[in-house]
Amino acid sequence: MRKKHDQIDPPGESRADARPTLKTIAFMTGLGVTTVSRALKDAPDIGEDTKRRVQLIARQVGYRPNRAGVRLRTGKTNVISLVLNTDEQLMGFISDIIYGVSEVLSPTPYHLILTPYSSGNDPMDPVRYIVETRSADGIIISQMRPDDPRVRYMMERGFPFATHGRTQMGVEHAWHDFDNFVFARMAVDRLIARGRKRLALLAPSPSLTYHRHMTAGFAEGVVEGGVADVPFATAWIDQPIEEIKLQTMRLMQRTSPPDGIVSGSGAAAFALVNAIEECGLKLGRDVDIVTKQSSRLVQMFRKELFVVDEDFRLAGRELARAVLERIDGAPPETLQTLFKPTEVKGPVEDRTARQPLRAAISS
Numbered sequence: 004m005r006k007k008h009d010q011i012d013p014p015g016e017s018r019a020d021a022r023p024t025l026k027t028i029a030f031m032t033g034l035g036v037t038t039v040s041r042a043l044k045d046a047p048d049i050g051e052d053t054k055r056r057v058q059l060i061a062r063q064v065g066y067r068p069n070r071a072g073v074r075l076r077t078g079k080t081n082v083i084s085l086v087l088n089t090d091e092q093l094m095g096f097i098s099d100i101i102y103g104v105s106e107v108l109s110p111t112p113y114h115l116i117l118t119p120y121s122s123g124n125d126p127m128d129p130v131r132y133i134v135e136t137r138s139a140d141g142i143i144i145s146q147m148r149p150d151d152p153r154v155r156y157m158m159e160r161g162f163p164f165a166t167h168g169r170t171q172m173g174v175e176h177a178w179h180d181f182d183n184f185v186f187a188r189m190a191v192d193r194l195i196a197r198g199r200k201r202l203a204l205l206a207p208s209p210s211l212t213y214h215r216h217m218t219a220g221f222a223e224g225v226v227e228g229g230v231a232d233v234p235f236a237t238a239w240i241d242q243p244i245e246e247i248k249l250q251t252m253r254l255m256q257r258t259s260p261p262d263g264i265v266s267g268s269g270a271a272a273f274a275l276v277n278a279i280e281e282c283g284l285k286l287g288r289d290v291d292i293v294t295k296q297s298s299r300l301v302q303m304f305r306k307e308l309f310v311v312d313e314d315f316r317l318a319g320r321e322l323a324r325a326v327l328e329r330i331d332g333a334p335p336e337t338l339q340t341l342f343k344p345t346e347v348k349g350p351v352e353d354r355t356a357r358q359p360l361r362a363a364i365s366s
Contacts, residue, residue, distance in 0.1 A: 023064040031060050044112070083108060083326055084139035086118045086129050088146055096315055099297060100167070103319020104143065111327065113140070127152055134162050141326040143167065147178075147212045163329035165322045165338065169212050177329050177338035179321035181313050183213045183267070184220035186344050190265040190293035191224025193309055193347045197291050199263030203233040203254065205275065206267050208241045217267055233261040240268035247271050251278035255290075266294035269301040269310075276305050293347060302348070311344045318342070 025043075029036045034057065042049045042057035043066075060066075085104060087097060104115055116139065118129045126146070130153045133139050140163065144153055147168030154176055157164045165177040187204065194202055204221045207214045225232045238250035251274060254260060266272045272294035279290055286292065287307035296302060296310040325338040 023061075023066040025066075027064060028057060028060050028066060031064070032057055079140050080138060081112045081114060082116055082139040083113050083141045083143065083323065084116050084118045084133050085143045086120070086126075086133075086145075088126070089119045089121050096297060099315035100145075100319040100322075103316035103321075104323040105319075106316075107320050107323035107327070113327065127156065130156060134160055141165070141330050143322045143326055148210055149212050149215065163326055165325035165329065167318055167322055171212060171215075175334075175336040177325040177335045179318050179325065179340045180213070180342070181318070182341055182343045183216040186295065186311055187217045187220030187265055187267075188224045189311065189344065189347050190309075191221055191228060191230075193293055194263035194265070194291055195224070195228040195230055197263070199230070199291055201231045201233050201259060201261045202263045202265065203235040203261035204265045204267075205235060205247070205251075205271055206239055208239050211241075214239075221265060231259075233257075233259070235261075240266070240271040244270065244274040247274035248278045251275050252282055255279060255282045255284060260290075262290050264290065264292045266292055269294055269296040269298065272296075272301055272308065273304060276308070287350065307350050309350065310348045311346070312348070313344070314342065
């Protein structure tokens with residue numbers, strides 16, 4: 004005989020099966036399984052009150068769609084893969100990108116998985132694996148090259164993707180980027196306004212597309228400002244910070260060292276400052292630095308730094324939206340956004356009040 008406190012299992016389910024299903028929710032709400040399924044998919048013919056009730060119960064019981072079943076029925080995995088180089092920059096880049104992507108995916112049926120690789124591996128390997136196994140419905144990649152084989156491969160196979168950064172391949176694809184030309188030009192102008200005459204650029208690796216954007220903006224500013232370009236080709240922001248520090252110390256020990264430096268990375272700025280100070284020089288007096296930052300930690304490190312904000316959470320959100328729309332068939336040329344910085348923030352002691360960064364995203 005069943006006792007009063009014994010649980011009554013939903014029809015067709017055993018207590019040995021602890022995983023909540025559509026039948027579980029249907030039993031608890033008194034609705035049909037089809038209605039529950041459509042409510043969870045936000046179908047327009049289901050009332051809002053019903054949707055809220057079903058979604059509340061689903062959250063309470065910890066319901067998760069059976070991905071294997073979904074894939075069998077629809078051919079979709081409901082997975083977006085974020086392919087990241089494990090050697091990519093510090094200072095919150097990876098965590099902020101993930102946060103931004105997750106914000107957009109959270110109200111959708113899609114889930115985020117990370118597919119890591121290291122610099123010692125072929126960056127094509129993780130992309131090729133995902134496409135060939137169909138283990139995701141869309142891919143987000145970064146560290147773009149002017150002629151990127153990953154882009155060509157996915158386009159040839161009609162696989163939805165979005166890129167953090169641009170290519171120069173003459174083909175249309177979904178992307179989000181930070182305007183590094185504008186950043187570098189703004190940085191040079193600020194250094195010239197500070198009276199600096201000999202400028203150096205710590206740029207990205209020459210193999211990456213945004214190296215070209217940043218060096219072009221820097222060169223234009225130097226020429227139009229009538230100041231000297233101090234070559235700094237022995238270092239780039241993708242190197243280990245110990246190597247950046249070593250190369251910066253050699254730079255500052257030259258006969259005519261720079262009195263202004265543009266840094267393409269907040270993490271690299273730490274190495275620059277450390278090297279400058281170990282050479283017996285003072286930041287803000289002997290040399291100024293304008294650097295990107297994705298976290299206020301950079302300017303908290305040294306208040307004399309000039310900074311331009313780069314919002315990686317925004318990048319994550321834009322990339323997630325782009326790849327979802329590509330999955331739905333939107334034309335790639337409509338899914339291209341560019342973040343244009345408009346403000347160089349001066350040292351904290353020079354500002355009476357913080358002004359929010361004003362930025363434009365053009366598409």
